[in-house]
Amino acid sequence: KAGVTQTPRYLIKTRGQQVTLSCSPISGHRSVSWYQQTPGQGLQFLFEYFSETQRNKGNFPGRFSGRQFSNSRSEMNVSTLELGDSALYLCASSLSGQVVGGELFFGEGSRLTVL
Amino acid sequence: GENVEQHPSTLSVQEGDSAVIKCTYSDSASNYFPWYKQELGKGPQLIIDIRSNVGEKKDQRIAVTLNKTAKHFSLHITETQPEDSAVYFCAASMGNTPLVFGKGTRLSVIA
Numbered sequence: 001k002a003g004v005t006q007t008p009r010y011l012i013k014t015r016g017q018q019v020t021l022s023c024s025p026i027s028g029h030r031s032v033s034w035y036q037q038t039p040g041q042g043l044q045f046l047f048e049y050f051s052e053t054q055r056n057k058g059n060f061p062g063r064f065s066g067r068q069f070s071n072s073r074s075e076m077n078v079s080t081l082e083l084g085d086s087a088l089y090l091c092a093s094s095l096s097g098q099v100v101g102g103e104l105f106f107g108e109g110s111r112l113t114v115l
Numbered sequence: 116g117e118n119v120e121q122h123p124s125t126l127s128v129q130e131g132d133s134a135v136i137k138c139t140y141s142d143s144a145s146n147y148f149p150w151y152k153q154e155l156g157k158g159p160q161l162i163i164d165i166r167s168n169v170g171e172k173k174d175q176r177i178a179v180t181l182n183k184t185a186k187h188f189s190l191h192i193t194e195t196q197p198e199d200s201a202v203y204f205c206a207a208s209m210g211n212t213p214l215v216f217g218k219g220t221r222l223s224v225i226a
Contacts, residue, residue, distance in 0.1 A: 042121075
């Protein structure tokens, strides 16, 4: 069974640009969550999508957005990039979403560097 | 909202010794506490979890304990091996809310 696939794995952007990251969940999983991982802050929740609907949203500015398609694949977009957006962006899929006891299956992440 | 504090941030142990990582949470409504292990270059992976109606859970060399009164939970790894070297994250959740993670503990097992 294929795991969670994130693309691209690495990318470099400059301030002011925008970026789109993609996540393909495990087959059959309807929930996709996104987390930002930085050395100082650990894993910070961005948002969760379930059956194409945003179910939860973290405390990030409106420059961070996402969506989910009918095949459960998800994208997140960051506009007007800032230096502080440099991070590893992790996508996690789950069968029933972020409910009690619902295991999250993480991808290997997309490492974004903003210059 | 929920806040999870994790200690220590780094931990070095000799192979064969035990390792303990502690977490505290702020919201007494939290009822699910998983632990994730992240190896270099990989995404976090669930290694064990515990729910609020259980005080302790074991899986081979790994155990987790929960004290709801004090709002803290701990991960115990016995007979550590080099392959246990990784970053460990605790997390907490209440019902349908997203997992809130601690900032991680980098465990190094010295052979």
